[in-house]
Amino acid sequence: MPDDLDPQIGEFTGQLRRLVDQGGLSVAALADRTGYSKTSWERYLNGRLLAPKGAIVALAEVTGTSPVHLTTMWELAERAWSRAEMRHDRTMEQLRITQARAELGDFGGARAEASGGVRTARAGTGTAGAPPVIPPKPRAGEGDARDAGPPRPVTDEPRGGRRRLLLFLAGAVAAVVVIGGVLLLTGRGGGGGKPDAAGSPAPSATSAADLPPGVKCAGSGCTGKDAEAMGCGGDLVTTARTAAVGAATLEVRYSRTCGTAWGRITGAVPGDQVRITAGGTEQRGDTAAGDTFAYTPMVAVGGAGEAEACVTLAAGRTGCTK
16 A cells, blocks of 8 residues: 555555455455456555445445444545645645746746837937037126036937837836736636536636646546546546435546546446436436446536535436536
């Protein structure tokens, strides 16, 4: 297990391992009997991913263990996992802020160079090319011409006009800096996209160019596609919402990296149907013969709270996540 794993998550993961060992189950057998993939169980048992509540209930049934104590430990581990995710998000946000400040610092250097150029141009403005000024002879009664002080130089442009020009240049440079900073921050912010004019959710903070290795889509580009095939599952997915409907467990699965959500049911029977809706978009999935689980294709969301999963059981009962 990872060295930096939270103690509560480590204790919970150790309990899962003990139940699997006591039941004499291999990972392949565990996957076959619970409806969760072999890859997922390997991650659950290695502490790389927190098992969803449905997987814990399924494990308790397979091993003949009371789910009460195991569910309590899962709730504590889930809180610890959420705290770890929040710390990670704050760290990433601080990194983005630091990077944005560094970029704005570069714009500040360009503004200083521009200001230096203006000062140089002003220093070069003089009266070298102006004709000499010959003071008029004093008229009678006005005294000596030297008493009137030195003559003022004659320039081609009034001093007030030069000041207006410099103020205009300085304002233009400042406007360029502000606009560049706004574009930089809005282009790199991590907060989350807003729905466009058509009402479809925008992808998450990660753009297609910044996707981690193995992830093949983001946002609306993932709609209608399989989460596992597009690399949006595994370590990148969390359970946003869950509900028990009859013997089945209904979940909203959410991937922040891909900006998507999808529905899943476990403990199901053939004929059960799950669907996911978000922003007017709906995807469906059905259980096949012999399967105890099913999941829908993905829909694009701006956040985990935008999606709702519902199930219609073969027996006729329906239910949704709250």
